[in-house]
Amino acid sequence: MLGKFFKKPEDDQGGRIPPGQTLTTRFPVLTYGPTPRIEAHNVELRIWGLAEEATFTWGELMSLPQTTHTYDIHCVTHWSKLDTSWTGVRVTDLMPLIKLKGGATHVMIHSYGGYTTNLSLQDFVRDLNLLAWQYDGAPLETEHGGPMRLVVPHLYFWKSAKWISGLEFIDHDQPGFWERNGYHMRGDPFKDERYNE
Ligand SMILES: Nc1nc2c(c(=O)[nH]1)N[C@H]1C(S)=C(S)[C@@H](COP(=O)(O)O)O[C@H]1N2
């Protein structure tokens, strides 16, 4: 009966656990299709669409400031993991090197292997978003997106594209892979934005 009236304070960890989520201490792997295997020195990040075309090599990405962030991640399949630690290039440190053309409002994230996911520039250009190549102080494992993945902690984890290969700037919102297959266009875990109506 007590449980009916009293919520244990650790239940939502002070508001850190979004509705419908359960904590895990494991780190599940969620990949659709085969896992692409690329050597770090071969990784390139291509820029196109409503931006001056450019290619960042691995060496160029490594020469940018490197930042470590610790935050929580939330998968649409109902697991959340607290205090995950990632190191890499902040999107806000990369963007000044990209010359956007007029009209760009969104970005389609492209990955080796063909995965895509869409973000508004407001959701993409945030200090907490990382092009991460380390997890917990060690090079990112291939299954988790190594050599490099995007981490967008304020949205469900399918927006955090593994094996990132390109940024295509566009002037409208357009669904990526999971969004075409029924997932929400934005995916805010605290608003329970899992699927399209
Ligand atoms: N390229 C690519 N990125 C991806 C995926 C994928 O299948 N391919 N899965 C997404 C989903 S649904 C989730 S929950 C997270 C899982 O990341 P993890 O395997 O490191 O836990 O990666 C996201 N990024």
Ligand SMILES: [Mo]
């Ligand atoms: Mo997911």
